Amino acid sequence: MWRKGSCEGSDRFEYLQTLVTEFQDTDSEEAKEQVLANLANFAYDPKNMEHLRQLQVPDLFLDMLTEDNENFVEFGMGGLCNLSMDPECRDIILQSNGISLVINCLSSQREETVLSAVTTLMNLTTPLSRPEITDPGVLQCMLRFSLSQSPRLRNLAAVFLQDCCTEEQVAQAEQQMQGQQTAVGIPLPKD
Amino acid sequence: MAETVSSSSDCWDVPEVYKHHEQQKICVSRPKYREGRKAKAVKVYTINLESRYLMVQGVPAIGVMAELIQLCALYGAVEEYRPLDEYPAEEFTEVYLIKFQKLTSARAAKRHMDEKSFYGGVLHVCYVPEYETVEDTRHKLQDRRRYVIRTVQNKARENKQQEGAYKEPTTSDTTTTSEGTIARQGKTSNSDHTLVTSNTSHFLGFPLLPLPPQEHYFCGHKNQHRNIPTEDKMGTLHNAITETKHQPEERSTSRQISSDTDKSSGRRLTPNQASAMRFVPRNTNLENRKRRMEEAAEHSLTDVSGKNEPLIGPQLPEPPKVDMEDESLNTTVSLIRNTMKQAGSVCDLRPVEKKMKPRRRI
Structure with missing residues (x-):
């Protein structure tokens, strides 16, 4: 019922608040995963952006990127991918030094996590943040992704290389790849 | 480098089975308040999972391709389609x-077609972004960003309008608002945060309304909580009348609460109405009837065409009183009834006189 009409606004806020509270209060790993996925999916709907910002969900998602639980990382990264489409959320993520956390996710073993990270990096690109995002290490990583078996990763990396940086930067990164390599985007070994 | 790779990934390649197509385990451990309408796996949806390319599995191999495409076309223009003969499929x-x-x-097609039966089979529909070209992916992301920005801006504008309407219902156009309203809007949006976070105490600031019927409860509550004179989608200020409109409804559905107030305010209720509401002791019923008779007697003494006719024999039964559940409506009803009575009594007298004459002749 709260999906329609103009009177649903505050109700939705309360619901999201309940989710955030449950996430913070529960000790159950499973419940946390479910709530996190819920919140990340709510971030898909632009109508919730304002509420999620008020509840500091962008920071909650960023916190998840350094968790050991791969599900937490995947859902948090998915949520950031959804949120970062909104310029205001993008600015919050940038202010919280999100770029380096997102770049770390390029090394995840999970494809979804990596895909979300690439899309998020594209969303986070502004004139100010561009130098950090188009770091040679990241570009080399994208060049490797563009050779990936996975068409989705290949395509996203291609879009990144074409839209987010200059041809010179790409050429430079290619040259560097002949010499020294960076570890960004190389999946971490399984334990 | 990227170019060469991307050109080989068109949709006429031999497809592979990708992990994200596998149906994940449905989550059964959600608490009630987080349960959706459909059982779903714990999964996060992002734009990367979506695509304008769909794969439909489980189509019965009985030559219904045309029918399938027709079904798909209900949800939008289909640009291309082909059977994926190479893709592993269930038998038949x-x-x-x-x-x-x-x-x-x-x-839309995915939402409506997935897990629906189709010529005896159950369709499984999923996005297949791996068939996208680089250009497709770029457009998808650009469209998404544009859509989000547009929606967020629209919502912000809507909120401003609502706040403006709250203060000044006549100003509907934000572009022409004066500096004063802008300043006020800024103020309200500043206080918006505190307003929302402290809404539990906010509720208490309002006088408690009588409980409306359950199904209307939440919506009415919300309207009242947010900003009272908001327009609905049809552009009517329905909130202004919800209060008065709810009351008669509420009486008819939840009588128990209203019956007490009715009695204390001395409002008459017809006996069967009362019995429908709740059990009333016989004594009370008798008392009520006595009071009603007295009142009726008073009325008949003062009302009926103002004549002081002596009352002989038992009174004719009063026309059943209709309770309109509303003070002003009751007043109107009694006015109309009295007028009708007066008119009726005037009409009655003449025929009697006329009838008397022929009798005399005989």
Whole structure:
């Protein structure tokens, strides 16, 4: 019922608040995963952006990127991918030094996590943040992704290389790849 | 380098089975308040998972491709389609690749066709972004960003309008608002945060309304809580009348609460109405009837055409009193009834006189 009409606004806020509270209060790993996925999916709907910002969900998602639980990382990264489409959320993520956390996710073993990270990096690109995002290490990583078996990763990396940086930067990164390599985007070994 | 790779990934390649197509385990451990309408796996949806390319599995291999495409076309223009003969399929079923013109069409088609039966089979529909070209992916992301920005801006504008309407219902156009309203809007949006976070105490600031019927309860509550004179989608200020409109409804559905107030205010209720509401002791019923008789007697003494006719014999039964559940309506009803009575009594007298004459002749 709260999906329609103009009177649903505050109700939705309360619901999201309940989710955030449950996430913070529960000790159950499973419940946390479910709530996190819920919140990340709510971030898909632009109508919730304002509420999620008020509840500091962008920071909650960023916190998840350094968790050991791969599900937490995947859902948090998915949520950031959804949120970062909104310029205001993008600015919050940038202010919280999100770029380096997102770049770390390029090394995840999970494809979804990596895909979300690439899309998020594209969303986070502004004139100010561009130098950090188009770091040679990241570009080399994208060049490797563009050779990936996975068409989705290949395509996203291609879009990144074409839209987010200059041809010179790409050429430079290619040259560097002949010499020294960076570890960004190389999946971490399984334990 | 990227170019060469991307050119080889068109949709006429031999498809592979990708992990994200596998149906994940449905989550059964959700608490009630987080339960959706459909059982779903714990999964996060991002734009990367969506695509205007759909794969439809489980199509019965009985030559119904045309019917399938017709069904798909209900949700938007289909740009391309082909059977994916190479894709592993269950026995006697086929797999199809469908490329919609728009992502929104693909989304609608997926929502409506997935897990629906089709010529005796159950369809499984999923996005297949791996069939996208680089250009497709770029457009998808650009469209998404544009859509989000547009929606967020629209919502912000809407909120401003609502706040403006709250203060000054006549100003509907934000572009022409004066500096004063802008300043006020800024103030309200500043206080918005505290307003929302402290809304529990906010509720208490309002006088408690009598409980409306349950199904209307939440919506009414919300309207009252947010900003009272908001327009609904049809552009009417329905909130202004909800209060008065709810009351009669509420009386008819939840009588128990209202019956007490009715009695204390001395409002008459017809006996069967009362019995329908709740059990009333016989004594009370008798008392009520006595009071009603007295009142009726008073009325008849003062009302009926103002004549002081002596009362002989038992009174004719009073016309049943209709309770309109509303003070002003009752007043109107009694006015009309009295007028009708007066008119009726005037009409009555003449025929009697006329009838008397022929009798005399005989």
